[in-house]
Amino acid sequence: MTEIRPFRIAIDQTDVDDLRDRLARTRWAGEIPGQGWQRGVPVAYLQELARYWEREFDWRAAEARLNELPQFLTEVDGQTLHFAHIRSANPDAVPLLISHDWPGSFALYQPVVEALSPDFHLVLASNPGVAFSGPLTSAGWSTGRSAAALAEIMSRLGYERYGVQGNGGGAAIAVEVGRQQPGRVIGVHVNGHITFPSGDPAEFEGLTEAEQGRLGRLQDFRDDKMGFNAIQSTRPQTLAYGLHDSPVGQLAWIVEKFQEWTDPAAARPEDAVDRDLLLTNVSLYWFTGTAGSSANLYYEMAHDPSAWAPKEKSTVPLGVALGVTDITVRRFAERDTPVAHWTELPAGGNFLSAEQPKMFADDVRAFFAGLPQ
Numbered sequence: 290m291t292e293i294r295p296f297r298i299a300i301d302q303t304d305v306d307d308l309r310d311r312l313a314r315t316r317w318a319g320e321i322p323g324q325g326w327q328r329g330v331p332v333a334y335l336q337e338l339a340r341y342w343e344r345e346f347d348w349r350a351a352e353a354r355l356n357e358l359p360q361f362l363t364e365v366d367g368q369t370l371h372f373a374h375i376r377s378a379n380p381d382a383v384p385l386l387i388s389h390d391w392p393g394s395f396a397l398y399q400p401v402v403e404a405l406s407p408d409f410h411l412v413l414a415s416n417p418g419v420a421f422s423g424p425l426t427s428a429g430w431s432t433g434r435s436a437a438a439l440a441e442i443m444s445r446l447g448y449e450r451y452g453v454q455g456n457g458g459g460a461a462i463a464v465e466v467g468r469q470q471p472g473r474v475i476g477v478h479v480n481g482h483i484t485f486p487s488g489d490p491a492e493f494e495g496l497t498e499a500e501q502g503r504l505g506r507l508q509d510f511r512d513d514k515m516g517f518n519a520i521q522s523t524r525p526q527t528l529a530y531g532l533h534d535s536p537v538g539q540l541a542w543i544v545e546k547f548q549e550w551t552d553p554a555a556a557r558p559e560d561a562v563d564r565d566l567l568l569t570n571v572s573l574y575w576f577t578g579t580a581g582s583s584a585n586l587y588y589e590m591a592h593d594p595s596a597w598a599p600k601e602k603s604t605v606p607l608g609v610a611l612g613v614t615d616i617t618v619r620r621f622a623e624r625d626t627p628v629a630h631w632t633e634l635p636a637g638g639n640f641l642s643a644e645q646p647k648m649f650a651d652d653v654r655a656f657f658a659g660l661p662q
Contacts, residue, residue, distance in 0.1 A: 291445055296360045296371065296421070298352050300576045305348055308536055308575060312343035315537045326548060330541045334557070338544065339537050342568050351569040355396060358413070362421070363445060365438040368430070371395075371421035372442060373413040377406050383475070383657055384448040385409040386439060386466065390457025390481060390639065391583055392543040394420050394573045396566065397643040404650035408657070412446065414439050416459065418582035420573040425582040431593040432458075435586075436465035440473075449473060452657050456481040457639055458586070464626060467605035476629070476660045478608040478653050481550075481639040483507075484621035492620060499633070500618050507616040514549055517542070521584040522591035529581025536575055543571050550639035552613055562643045602626065608656030610649065612637035630656040 320332045358373040373395055376382075385405070387398055395413040405411060415422035417430045417438060439462065443451050452475050455463030460479035467477040485507075486492050496504065520528050532539045544558050544567070551561035559567055574580055590596055608630035611617055622628055632652050637645035 291363070293361050293363045293445055296362045297356050298360070298421075300348065300352060304576055308348075308572075309343050311536050312339050315339060315535075317537075326545075330545050330548070335537065335541055335544070338559075338564075338568075339540060341564070342536070342540065342571075346565060346568045346572075348572060351565060351572065354399065355569070358399065358402065360421075363442060365441045366434065368417050368426055368438065369422065370417060370438060370442060371415040373411070374446065375402055375406055375411040375413075377408065377410050379407055382406075382408055382410050383662060384412065384443065384446070384451035385653075385657075386412045386414060386443055386451055386453045386463075388414055388416060388435075388439060388453070388455040388459035388462040388466075389419075390455075390459045391416075391419070391586065392546050392570070392574065393456070393459075393640060394570050396569050396573060397562075397640055400563075400566070400646040401642045401650045401653075404646065405653065408654055409452075410448070412442065412448075414442065416462065416583075416586070418586050419579055420577045423577060423579035423582040425585055428585075429589060430586060431589045432461050432465050432596060433469070433593070436462045436469055440466050440470050443473075450475055450662070452476050452478065452660075454478045454653060456641060457483070458590075464603065464607070467607075467626075468600070468603045471604050474605050475662060476606045476608060476657060477626070478610070478630075478656045480610040480612060480641045480649070481615060482609060482617045482622065484617050484625070486618075486621060487624065492624075496618070500620075503616045503618050506614070507618075510616060517546070518587060521587035523588070525581055525584035525588045528584055532580035532584075533578055539575050539580055540571050542580070543574065547640065550614060551644055552636055552638040554613075554636070561638065562640055566643060600625070606630070606660060608632075608652070610634060610641065610652040612639065612641050612644070614638040630659065 360373045362371055395415050398413050417435050418425040453463040453466045460482040463477050467474040547558035555561035603626045606629035607626040610632045634648050641649045
């Protein structure tokens with residue numbers, strides 16, 4: 290049960306043909322004119338992107354690029370887990386486990402592999418329930434259980450000391466790996482990290498203008514942009530039927546998050562993230578049928594009593610990279626973790642490794658270079 294097996298992506302051609310057929314036969318919904326993105330993804334935009342996915346996007350070329358990364362499967366806690374493992378030629382390289390956000394995937398880290406591999410042995414994990422780490426075979430995959438499973442992968446690879454990186458929900462997993470493995474994790478680097486106030490009014494005293502802006506974005510996120518969370522954390526199974534059966538439904542569900550969470554300087558998601566990489570990411574969810582199991586992770590977080598219970602402060606150093614859309618407030622982060630590195634970047638959003646790969650790689654290197662190995 291601890292075996293690590295080599296893996297290559299090989300999507301059956303009938304599945305590729307079925308995707309194109311379904312895209313060609315889409316029954317398009319109407320819309321109220323003049324609303325833009327306010328009520329969701331505009332029809333004209335989605336039609337254009339879906340036509341490109343159907344007629345011009347080359348899945349086989351995307352598959353070949355992903356297969357340039359050595360990939361593996363192993364079973365942990367009854368769940369098959371997928372990861373790419375890129376060993377550095379540098380004997381002093383630091384092992385680095387990377388956990389992605391929803392609706393991302395390990396594919397969004399391919400743009401930084403070349404820049405990071407001289408300094409790190411990279412382990413790009415597919416989170417439980419996502420892409421080739423899915424579908425889920427059992428309930429209960431909380432942040433804590435996911436963190437323990439990814440830490441087990443590092444043990445099986447023989448890494449006694451390692452760093453962890455994560456963004457968004459992957460940042461929560463990364464911080465939890467550090468909390469569970471304080472003697473093994475040398476540091477945790479995050480971006481798109483969500484921090485919440487404790488309820489103590491004193492936490493709001495003396496906030497800088499920038500921090501007030503992040504707090505405002507957090508409030509806006511909670512009030513106006515959490516519809517996806519409300520659905521996925523309460524009725525993931527009902528949602529799954531539509532996303533599993535309709536590629537345009539899956540495309541719209543994911544691309545809306547790229548529109549909202551990438552750098553606002555980009556007019557469209559593909560202005561922030563390469564269009565073929567964006568569709569590679571969506572295709573991974575489609576071909577593996579993991580819309581439902583990835584949504585179930587939100588259900589588990591919402592129904593996990595330990596997720597919101599008070600915790601002891603972590604002892605593992607934290608490095609934070611903030612894109613321009615970030616909502617991380619430093620004093621909230623320092624309440625829970627010892628912040629050792631803090632960078633406010635001039636560009637980039639939640640999907641920093643794909644939006645600004647050089648900035649991302651430079652900051653990860655700078656953080657771990659300053660830590661005792």
